[in-house]
Every structure is written in C-alpha cells, then in structure tokens.
Amino acid sequence: xxxxxxxxxxxxxxxxxxxxxxxxxxxxxxxxxxxxxxxxxxxxxxxxxxxxxxxxxxxxxxxxxxxxxxxxxxxxxxxxxxxxxxxxxxxxxxxxxxxxxxxxxxxxxxxxxxxxxxxxxxxxxxxxxxxxxxxxxxxxxxxxxxxxxxxxxxxxxxxxxxxxxxxxxxxxxxxxxxxxxxxxxxxxxxxxxxxxxxxxxxxxxxxxxxxxxxxxxx
Amino acid sequence: xxxxxxxxxxxxxxxxxxxxxxxxxxxxxxxxxxxxxxxxxxxxxxxxxxxxxxxxxxxxxxxxxxxxxxxxxxxxxxxxxxxxxxxxxxxxxxxxxxxxxxxxxxxxxxxxxxxxxxxxxxxxxxxxxxxxxxxxxxxxxxxxxxxxxxxxxxxxxxxxxxxxxxxxxxxxxxxxxxxxxxxxxxxxxxxxxxxxxxxxxxxxxxxxxxxxxxxxxxxxxxxxxxxxxxxxxxxxxxxxxxxxxxxxxxxxxxxxxxxxxxxxxxxxxxxxxxxxxxxxxxxxxxxxxxxxxxxxxxxxxxxxxxxxxxxxxxxxxxxxxxxxxxxxxxxxxxxxxxxxxxxxxxxxxxxxxxxxxxxxxxxxxxxxxxxxxxxxxxxxxxxxxxxxxxxxxxxxxxxxxxxxxxxxxxxxxxxxxxxxxxxxxxxxxxxxxxxxxxxxxxxxxxxxxxxxxxx
Numbered sequence: 001x002x003x004x005x006x007x008x009x010x011x012x013x014x015x016x017x018x019x020x021x022x023x024x025x026x027x028x029x030x031x032x033x034x035x036x037x038x039x040x041x042x043x044x045x046x047x048x049x050x051x052x053x054x055x056x057x058x059x060x061x062x063x064x065x066x067x068x069x070x071x072x073x074x075x076x077x078x079x080x081x082x083x084x085x086x087x088x089x090x091x092x093x094x095x096x097x098x099x100x101x102x103x104x105x106x107x108x109x110x111x112x113x114x115x116x117x118x119x120x121x122x123x124x125x126x127x128x129x130x131x132x133x134x135x136x137x138x139x140x141x142x143x144x145x146x147x148x149x150x151x152x153x154x155x156x157x158x159x160x161x162x163x164x165x166x167x168x169x170x171x172x173x174x175x176x177x178x179x180x181x182x183x184x185x186x187x188x189x190x191x192x193x194x195x196x197x198x199x200x201x202x203x204x205x206x207x208x209x210x211x212x213x214x215x216x217x218x
Numbered sequence: 219x220x221x222x223x224x225x226x227x228x229x230x231x232x233x234x235x236x237x238x239x240x241x242x243x244x245x246x247x248x249x250x251x252x253x254x255x256x257x258x259x260x261x262x263x264x265x266x267x268x269x270x271x272x273x274x275x276x277x278x279x280x281x282x283x284x285x286x287x288x289x290x291x292x293x294x295x296x297x298x299x300x301x302x303x304x305x306x307x308x309x310x311x312x313x314x315x316x317x318x319x320x321x322x323x324x325x326x327x328x329x330x331x332x333x334x335x336x337x338x339x340x341x342x343x344x345x346x347x348x349x350x351x352x353x354x355x356x357x358x359x360x361x362x363x364x365x366x367x368x369x370x371x372x373x374x375x376x377x378x379x380x381x382x383x384x385x386x387x388x389x390x391x392x393x394x395x396x397x398x399x400x401x402x403x404x405x406x407x408x409x410x411x412x413x414x415x416x417x418x419x420x421x422x423x424x425x426x427x428x429x430x431x432x433x434x435x436x437x438x439x440x441x442x443x444x445x446x447x448x449x450x451x452x453x454x455x456x457x458x459x460x461x462x463x464x465x466x467x468x469x470x471x472x473x474x475x476x477x478x479x480x481x482x483x484x485x486x487x488x489x490x491x492x493x494x495x496x497x498x499x500x501x502x503x504x505x506x507x508x509x510x511x512x513x514x515x516x517x518x519x520x521x522x523x524x525x526x527x528x529x530x531x532x533x534x535x536x537x538x539x540x541x542x543x544x545x546x547x548x549x550x551x552x553x554x555x556x557x558x559x560x561x562x563x564x565x566x567x568x569x570x571x572x573x574x575x576x577x578x579x580x581x582x583x584x585x586x587x588x589x590x591x592x593x594x595x596x597x598x599x600x601x602x603x604x605x606x607x608x609x610x611x612x613x614x615x616x617x618x619x620x621x622x623x624x625x626x627x628x629x630x631x632x633x634x635x636x637x638x639x640x641x642x643x644x645x646x647x648x649x650x651x652x653x654x655x656x657x658x659x660x661x662x663x664x665x666x667x668x669x670x671x672x673x
Contacts, residue, residue: 018380020337021421026402027385031344052402065404065565067386068344080345084306085509086464086541088555122388122559123306123509124345127539128462128470137347171350175357175381181367183376186294186336188421193293196375197259197334 002043268444275429287416307539325433452478507536510624571622588647
C-alpha cells in the first residue's frame with residue numbers, strides 16, 4: 001500500500017490543476033495520501049514527488065512540519081485532547097489523564113489493538129466549550145470523564161461510524177471544479193490586467209474635422 | 219445600546235440551515251455581489267475604506283488601506299483568505315465558516331472584484347473537518363449557481379475560489395508563513411521587507427491576505443454602505459466585532475458586540491454576555507486578545523474594546539479572545555501553559571525564538587515541578603529580554619515574526635503582577651528538597667529535571 005490508486009491519481013491531477021504552480025498541491029496531496037492509507041507512507045511521498053515535480057526529500061520536508069501528517073501508522077481513531085489555556089482552566093489536563101488511564105497509553109501513543117491514539121494538543125478553537133476534544137477532527141464539547149468513557153464505548157462498538165470516519169478521511173465533501181464553469185488557474189507570469197479592472201471605455205468623441213473615411217464608420 | 223446594534227456577521231446563526239445557499243439567498247445573500255458588479259472596482263474599495271474596517275485576525279490593520287498597497291499595473295494579484303484560526307482562546311472564524319460559509323464566499327468575491335485578484339485561495343485550518351465540508355458544499359453550490367467561476371452573473375468578472383486544507387501549524391496564521399505553506403513549503407515566515415504580501419506575496423506576486431471575519435463583513439458593507447458601518451463603534455474601531463469569552467465565567471460564549479464602545483466589564487459581567495465570574499470566585503486576571511496578549515487585571519475592566527485604548531494600556535485585542543482566570547488559578551501554571559504553546563509552535567527559523575521559547579518553557583516547568591532556583595526569575599526575564607528587548611509595547615523583536623515576543627507577553631505581566639507566587643513555588647520546592655535527607659546526588663537530580671522537562 002502506499003502509491004496512489006488509479007482513482008486517486010485522477011483526483012490528484014485534478015487537484016494539481018487548480019493551482020498556478022504544481023507544488024502548491026503538495027499539502028492537499030499529502031491529505032489525500034493520508035485519506036487512502038490512514039497515514040502518510042514513504043511510497044506515497046515518492047509518488048507525490050513525481051506528480052508535483054519535486055524531490056521526495058522536499059515532500060518529507062513539508063510533511064514533517066505539519067502536526068496533522070502522521071508519518072507512521074496511528075489508531076483508527078485519533079483523539080485530540082486540548083490542554084491549552086481555556087481548556088486547562090476547566091479541567092483539560094484532568095481529562096487527558098483520565099483518557100490515559102482509561103486507554104492505558106500515554107499521550108502520543110496508540111493502544112495495542114490499533115484502535116485509539118491519544119494526543120495532547122494545542123488550542124482547537126472551541127474555547128468557550130471547554131474542556132473539548134476531537135475524534136478524527138470531529139468535535140466533542142464540554143466533555144466529562146463519563147462522557148469520554150461513553151464515547152470510547154460507542155467507538156469500540158462501531159456506533160459512530162457514520163459520524164466519525166476512519167483517521168485520514170478529513171472532509172467527506174470535496175470541492176469539485178467543473179471545466180465548463182471554472183475561471184481557471186492564473187499563472188504568476190500571466191501579466192495581463194483582469195478585464196473588469198480596465199478603465200471604462202468612454203464613447204469615442206466625434207472627430208472634429210473628418211479628414212477621410214473613418215475605419216469604424218457605419 | 220446592545221439591543222439596537224445590528225448583527226452584521228452573525229445574523230444568520232440562529233437558522234438551523236444557515237450554511238445553505240437557499241437560506242443565504244433568502245436572507246439577502248449575493249445581493250451585494252450584484253450591487254458591486256454595477257459599480258467600478260475602485261468604488262467598492264472606497265466603501266471599504268469609508269467603513270474603516272480593521273483586520274480581525276490579530277494585527278488590526280485597516281483592510282481598505284491594505285488593499286491599496288498593491289503596486290499599480292503589476293498582475294496578476296491573488297487573494298488569500300486566512301482561515302488558520304489557532305491563537306489560544308480564539309473561537310470565531312470556525313463559527314463563521316461552519317454557520318455562514320456563503321457570507322465569506324461573497325466577501326471573497328467582492329474583494330477579488332475590488333482589488334482585481336485573478337484567483338482566490340481559502341486557506342482553512344485542517345483540523346476543522348466540519349468547516350471544510352460546509353465550505354466545499356457551499357463552493358460547489360455557488361459555482362453551480364453562477365456566483366463563482368467564469369463570467370460571474372453574466373459580467374466580465376471571472377475568478378476561481380480554491381479551498382485549501384491546512385495541516386496543523388499555528389505559525390501558518392502569520393501571513394507570510396501562510397503564503398509559504400500555500401506554495402507547498404514548511405510554514406516559515408518571510409522577512410519583511412522585502413516580502414510584504416501586497417508587494418511580493420504568493421509566487422512573489424501582489425497578494426492580499428485577509429482574515430475570515432474581516433472578509434465576512436464585506437457583503438454588509440457593500441449592501442449598506444461604508445458610512446453605515448462606520449456609524450457603529452468609536453475611534454479607530456468601527457462596526458461590530460466577535461469576541462469569544464472563555465475560562466472561569468458563568469456563561470462562556472461568542473458574542474458579536476459593537477466595537478469600540480462595549481467594555482471588558484460588559485462582555486465579562488453582562489447578563490446577556492458571559493454573566494460574570496463563576497459562583498464563589500473573583501477575577502484574578504484576563505487575557506484580552508489571545509495568548510499573545512499581555513494579561514489584564516481588575517483595573518482594566520472599564521476599558522472599551524477599542525484598538526487604540528487597549529494598545530495604549532499595554533496589551534491588544536488581537537484575535538478577539540478573552541480568557542478569564544478567577545482566584546483559583548495558579549498564575550505560574552497558566553503562564554507555563556501559554557509559554558509551552560509558543561515553545562511547541564516556534565517554527566525554528568530564528569534563534570532567539572527557537573532557543574528562547576524552549577528555555578522559557580523549561581525554566582517555568584522546573585519552577586512548577588519544585589526544582590526552581592532563586593536565580594530563576596532573573597534568568598526568565600533575561601531570556602525573555604533577549605527575545606523582546608526592553609519589554610516594550612508594542613514589542614520590539616529580535617525575530618522575523620511576532621511569535622517569539624508573544625511568549626514574552628504572559629511572562630512580562632504574570633511575573634510583574636504575581637511575583638510572589640513564582641517565588642513561593644521556588645521556595646516550597648527548595649524546602650521539599652531540603653527535607654529529603656540525605657541529599658540526592660546531583661546527577662540524579664538533573665536527570666529528573668530533564669525528564670520532567672521532556673514530559
């Protein structure tokens with residue numbers, strides 16, 4: 001597993017086509033690789049390098065900068081527990097410790113059955129709903145220890161598969177650009193002024209003393 | 219006062235289907251686009267300048283003025299929407315993305331039309347799965363309805379709006395780092411000058427980078443006129459603004475309030491807002507504008523939410539994030555958590571930030587864990603001074619971007635105000651160690667310190 005499937009190659013090419021410069025598609029394609037395999041595999045990075053036209057090292061360089069790209073397999077469910085200031089004030093750290101106790105692994109690791117990975121994360125923009133967490137980037141607000149246990153039970157029993165897809169599947173709705181309606185990517189060396197920015201065309205004043213037949217005359 | 223203030227950007231939040239095209243169109247959506255297409259692009263820019271719309275992302279720069287910085291006759295120009303909301307305490311852009319994506323899209327179209335952007339990119343924080351789905355759907359629907367794409371609504375205005383997923387990096391909220399990331403690179407800020415985005419941005423072309431909340435205001439401004447927007451608010455701060463009030467309050471929430479006149483006391487204590495400090499406690503401190511902002515205290519409560527007033531008082535409104543701490547809060551612990559954030563998120567490009575934030579975090583951690591030394595407070599301030607010399611406000615910086623100095627903000631204010639608490643942690647730690655007889659060998663102790671610092 002790891003290089004893109006034929007379907008995903010097609011999608012990858014469509015994504016690349018949206019951007020004026022191919023390399024801009026690098027992060028979207030890393031997401032696609034993660035969606036396919038659950039993490040970003042080495043072969044996938046090599047394939048992305050080919051598609052985008054950079055070296056595999058450049059792909060790794062970018063991938064390794066971003067928190068969301070997992071370069072090793074993780075659990076089917078990645079549980080991000082926020083411990084930043086707003087959540088800390090209302091028990092985020094206690095929630096994290098409870099999660100570690102319940103699942104028997106420390107933050108940053110995966111349960112032996114490969115089901116859960118716990119992460120101690122920075123602010124996830126739900127500060128008024130503290131303490132909060134995300135399961136595969138789906139939010140749970142103002143969560144108690146009991147609710148956490150229930151969540152784990154539901155996930156184990158497969159009761160939330162509709163709501164929470166496997167790790168790697170970020171958004172289940174994708175932007176689709178249709179060739180007939182899209183304006184097209186604008187290359188940085190295009191150089192042309194957009195047509196709607198051109199000064200308004202004032203009607204040509206009538207020539208004062210016509211010296212000959214005007215080309216535009218009707 | 220609060221009752222008459224229009225809800226400029228949160229007006230649709232009450233509808234269950236606020237994110238759909240049908241609801242948006244039924245509530246006046248895309249009318250501003252029609253209005254603008256009958257105007258010259260310069261006239262749209264003028265309306266936004268008249269509105270005095272300050273950027274809502276953190277730096278608070280006037281949007282209309284920023285648009286004017288693009289050099290003449292250099293094409294193409296790009297528009298990049300900064301939807302990488304991740305400043306601790308900040309929760310408003312995600313709501314705008316999830317609940318009213320079309321409002322943002324219309325703002326993007328109006329801005330592209332006004333500035334002459336050939337292509338627009340919506341850079342949205344990767345961790346926001348629902349927002350990504352809602353935006354993708356909204357974009358697909360808007361394309362199908364002819365609002366985006368080639369010859370929009372039959373005019374000669376054509377632009378593509380491309381949804382781009384972020385991948386988890388706070389620093390990418392800094393505009394030049396955002397551009398690096400959009401180019402497929404590690405999100406490290408560029409030096410300004412020469413890389414001011416309006417002059418040399420995406421692919422080194424003129425680029426406007428605006429925040430989600432900023433752009434969400436544009437449809438209302440075009441529909442109602444810049445003057446109507448500027449009638450609200452005071453001084454430099456016009457219109458309305460969203461504030462998230464979190465922490466130890468009775469009713470944490472996100473509120474759209476009149477900018478410039480509403481006070482911190484109003485939003486923290488007002489019954490229609492956060493409702494005051496939780497039962498049995500009193501206010502200890504609050505962060506007025508996200509983790510990067512120096513802390514405020516009781517004496518700042520009556521300051522208006524006005525950029526100039528808050529700047530002069532030594533802090534900032536930043537990203538509209540008010541975090542309230544009551545008297546049960548351990549100032550050292552809170553300070554450490556904020557500093558740990560910056561240490562984790564430093565991109566590593568500039569030495570004072572990469573090394574400095576890491577050391578600040580380690581020193582605070584050992585104080586918290588009972589291994590602090592009497593010299594640690596002076597050391598903390600010395601390291602902080604190397605990142606942001608002189609503790610000035612606005613901060614001086616020895617780094618390319620403000621992330622490093624942001625780690626200094628909480629230290630500067632917490633150590634000054636709660637010095638006794640820091641000293642107390644250090645003293646109790648030393649007493650606990652002295653009580654351990656016989657004294658542990660030094661080598662073992664330093665190993666413990668190391669382990670503690672690395673979690």
